[in-house]
Amino acid sequence: MKRSLFALLLMALSTSAMPQTASDAVVSDYAVRRSEYPRLLPGSRAEFKVKAPDAHKVQLDLGRKYDMKRHDDGTWTCVTDSLGPGFHYYFVEVDGMRVSDPASETFFGCGVAASGLEVPYPEGDIRFAMADVPHGEIAMRRYYSKVEGAWRRMFVYTPPCYHESTDKKYPVLYLQHGGGEDERGWAIQGKTDVILDNLIAAKEAEPMIVVMADGNSKDFTRELIEECMPLVEKTYRVVADADHRALAGLSMGGIQTLNAVIEHPELFRHVGVFSSGWWANTNAPAGMGNNTEKYYAKLSANKDYFNNQFKNFWLSMGGEEDIAFNNCKVMRGRFDDMGIKYDYFETPGGHTWPVWRESLYHFSKLLFK
Amino acid sequence: MKRSLFALLLMALSTSAMPQTASDAVVSDYAVRRSEYPRLLPGSRAEFKVKAPDAHKVQLDLGRKYDMKRHDDGTWTCVTDSLGPGFHYYFVEVDGMRVSDPASETFFGCGVAASGLEVPYPEGDIRFAMADVPHGEIAMRRYYSKVEGAWRRMFVYTPPCYHESTDKKYPVLYLQHGGGEDERGWAIQGKTDVILDNLIAAKEAEPMIVVMADGNSKDFTRELIEECMPLVEKTYRVVADADHRALAGLSMGGIQTLNAVIEHPELFRHVGVFSSGWWANTNAPAGMGNNTEKYYAKLSANKDYFNNQFKNFWLSMGGEEDIAFNNCKVMRGRFDDMGIKYDYFETPGGHTWPVWRESLYHFSKLLFK
Numbered sequence: 219m220k221r222s223l224f225a226l227l228l229m230a231l232s233t234s235a236m237p238q239t240a241s242d243a244v245v246s247d248y249a250v251r252r253s254e255y256p257r258l259l260p261g262s263r264a265e266f267k268v269k270a271p272d273a274h275k276v277q278l279d280l281g282r283k284y285d286m287k288r289h290d291d292g293t294w295t296c297v298t299d300s301l302g303p304g305f306h307y308y309f310v311e312v313d314g315m316r317v318s319d320p321a322s323e324t325f326f327g328c329g330v331a332a333s334g335l336e337v338p339y340p341e342g343d344i345r346f347a348m349a350d351v352p353h354g355e356i357a358m359r360r361y362y363s364k365v366e367g368a369w370r371r372m373f374v375y376t377p378p379c380y381h382e383s384t385d386k387k388y389p390v391l392y393l394q395h396g397g398g399e400d401e402r403g404w405a406i407q408g409k410t411d412v413i414l415d416n417l418i419a420a421k422e423a424e425p426m427i428v429v430m431a432d433g434n435s436k437d438f439t440r441e442l443i444e445e446c447m448p449l450v451e452k453t454y455r456v457v458a459d460a461d462h463r464a465l466a467g468l469s470m471g472g473i474q475t476l477n478a479v480i481e482h483p484e485l486f487r488h489v490g491v492f493s494s495g496w497w498a499n500t501n502a503p504a505g506m507g508n509n510t511e512k513y514y515a516k517l518s519a520n521k522d523y524f525n526n527q528f529k530n531f532w533l534s535m536g537g538e539e540d541i542a543f544n545n546c547k548v549m550r551g552r553f554d555d556m557g558i559k560y561d562y563f564e565t566p567g568g569h570t571w572p573v574w575r576e577s578l579y580h581f582s583k584l585l586f587k
Numbered sequence: 588m589k590r591s592l593f594a595l596l597l598m599a600l601s602t603s604a605m606p607q608t609a610s611d612a613v614v615s616d617y618a619v620r621r622s623e624y625p626r627l628l629p630g631s632r633a634e635f636k637v638k639a640p641d642a643h644k645v646q647l648d649l650g651r652k653y654d655m656k657r658h659d660d661g662t663w664t665c666v667t668d669s670l671g672p673g674f675h676y677y678f679v680e681v682d683g684m685r686v687s688d689p690a691s692e693t694f695f696g697c698g699v700a701a702s703g704l705e706v707p708y709p710e711g712d713i714r715f716a717m718a719d720v721p722h723g724e725i726a727m728r729r730y731y732s733k734v735e736g737a738w739r740r741m742f743v744y745t746p747p748c749y750h751e752s753t754d755k756k757y758p759v760l761y762l763q764h765g766g767g768e769d770e771r772g773w774a775i776q777g778k779t780d781v782i783l784d785n786l787i788a789a790k791e792a793e794p795m796i797v798v799m800a801d802g803n804s805k806d807f808t809r810e811l812i813e814e815c816m817p818l819v820e821k822t823y824r825v826v827a828d829a830d831h832r833a834l835a836g837l838s839m840g841g842i843q844t845l846n847a848v849i850e851h852p853e854l855f856r857h858v859g860v861f862s863s864g865w866w867a868n869t870n871a872p873a874g875m876g877n878n879t880e881k882y883y884a885k886l887s888a889n890k891d892y893f894n895n896q897f898k899n900f901w902l903s904m905g906g907e908e909d910i911a912f913n914n915c916k917v918m919r920g921r922f923d924d925m926g927i928k929y930d931y932f933e934t935p936g937g938h939t940w941p942v943w944r945e946s947l948y949h950f951s952k953l954l955f956k
Contacts, residue, residue, distance in 0.1 A: 250695075251803060252698065268684065270681075270682060270683060271682075271683040272643065272682040272683035273683070274643075275641070310686075312639075312642070313640075313642045313681065313682055314640040314642070315637065315639035315642060317686040317687065317689055318686065318687055318689070320699050320700070321699075323700060324687070330689050331619065331691070331692060331693040348738045353729050355726040355743075356727045357725065357727075358724060358725045358727070360724075362719065369717045374724075385753070400620075411729070434620060
C-alpha cells in the first residue's frame, strides 16, 4: 500500500526532480558492482545515469527512446515510464553512437553486447527468482564442429540431482535462441537454470538436461543431429530416444526447430516453437523459409504420422504485438486446414525475453510425462 | 618471412592509409559476429573502427590512448603500435565518455563491462589455443552464501575425463581473480579450460578440478572455507584433503590467498601467488594487508612447519613493470630474512592477463605430483 501510493506520487512529479526524491529506489540486479544505477523506482520505472561531460545529446534506447537530461557535473539522467516485468535489452546513444551502458552488465543480443535491465516481477511471482531449492548447473562446453568447420560452444544445464547419483539417465530438451543472440541467450537472459530448478523442486517438471547450442549455423539441422546430439549423448547420462528428446526454439530458433522436426520427426516427440512461424510470404531470409511449401506438403501427406509422433507440438506467441504474430497465425491456419494438431499459448509482451521465459516455464512442465 | 616483410611495409605507411591496404588483416576472435573490426594486422598491430557520426573526439584506450581519425561516413578508425600477445582490455572514449566498443564482446574487468582484444601468440606457441584434444567443461553454479548473505556464483572446471568414469576422484585448485573482476576472469579471460585441457592431454598436468569463486567478499577466507569448499566437496568427486587442495590467486586474489593459507595452512599444501604480495607500506586497502605483521610473525614463529606444509609456495611476477612488483619484492625479502622457502617466477608483461595465463600454465604443472 505504501509503495503504490509512493508510485502515484512519483508519477505526479517531474522527471528531473526524481533522482533526489526516490528513496525507495533499488539498484538493478545487472548494475555492475558498486554502481548505483540503473535503479528501479516504485511503479516499475527505471532511472539511468551516465557520465558524458562533453556529449551534446544523450538518449536512452529501450525500444522507445528517452532523452537524457544533462547535469552540471557532466552526468546525464532519465526516468522511464512504467516497464513490464522481466528482462529488457537497452542501449545508450551518445552523439549518434549507440553503446552499452558502462554501469550495466552486458548480454549478447541484437548482434552486439547490449545492456540489460531486469524489472522485478509482481510480488508473489517467484517463478523466475532464486529460491532456497536444490540447484543444478550450466556447463560451458567447447567442441569442434565438422559441419561448421569451426570451434563452437554449447551450454548444458544439468538438474540438481545429476551429481547425486551416477547411474540415473535423463531426458534432454534442446533449446535454441533467436537471431542476434547465441548460446548465452537461454542460459543468461532466459534464466533457464532458475526456471528449471524451481519447477523441478516443486515436482512440476521432470528432471531434465537442457542443451543450449549456438544456432548461428550454416545448417542447423545437421549441426544439431551430427554434432550436438552425439556429443551430448556421449558425454552426459542421457536417455537417447525420441520419447526422451525435445526440441524447442524462439524466433529464428523456432523456425530452425520446425525445419529440423519436419525433416527428422523420428528423432523428436516434443516440439516447442516460441514467437515464431514460417514466413507467411516469400521474403524469408536464407534458411528461414525456403522449404516451407515442401514442409507443408510433407505434413499434409503424413498427417496421422505427425499427429501421433508429436506428443507435444506447442506454439506460443507474445500477443498481437509480437513481430512473429502474423507468420504464426498464417501457419496455424495452414495446420488447421490440413488437420495438424498443436497447442497454442498466448501471453502479452511482444517479441521479448519475458514472453520466452514464460514459454519455457509452461512448455517444460509438459515434457517427458 | 612474407609476413614480417609485410609488417615492415605496413609500419612505413601512414596510419590513415592502412585500412585499404591491410589485406592480411584478421578479424579479432572477440569481434561480435558479422563485425569486421577490431582486426589484427601483421606486426601484432590492431585496427579499430567505430561509428560516431556526431562525436567531436574519439579515442581508443588500451592503457595507452590513441586518437581515432574521423572519416566522411561518420566512422572513426585507428591502428595501434605493436601489441604483446594475449588478452588486453580496452575502451573507446567518445566525447569524454568511456564506453565499451560495440564491435567487441565484453569482459568483466576494471569494474565494468570492458572490451577485449586477443593478440595472437607467436607461431608455435599453442599453449593457449584450442586444439584437437579431449575437452573438459566449465560449470556455472549458483549458491546462497550465509557468509555473504547473498546469492553467489562459482565457475567449476572439470577435466575431460570427469564424465567418463563415475568413481574417480580429483584434486582441486581454487583459483582467484583480481580486483575489478569476478569469477568470470579466469574462466573467460584466463582461458583456464584451454590451458588445462592442453596440459592434461600432454600429460604435463594432473587431471584436476579448478574452482573459480567470486572473490568480491566481505571475508574471503570464511567464504572459501565455510561456503565454497563444502559445496564443492559435496557436489563433485573430490579428494578432500590438503595434499589434493591448492589455492592460488592473482593480484587481490593473491593477497586473499596469502591470508587464507597463513590462517589455515593445515588445509592447503599448494599455494600460488600471481602478481601480488602484501602491501609494503601501511596504505593497504581494507582486508588487503591489515594483518600483515601478524602473518609475518606467525610464519617466522612456525618456519619449519610452513616450509614442510607448503609443498609448493610459488610466487610469480610480470616483471618490474608489474604494479605489484615492489610489494612482492619487499615480501620476498622478508621471507628470505626469516627463512621461508618459496619459488619465484618472473615473465615480462606487467599486471596483465598474458602474465596470469603464463602463471597458471607453469603453476598447474607443479600440482598434485
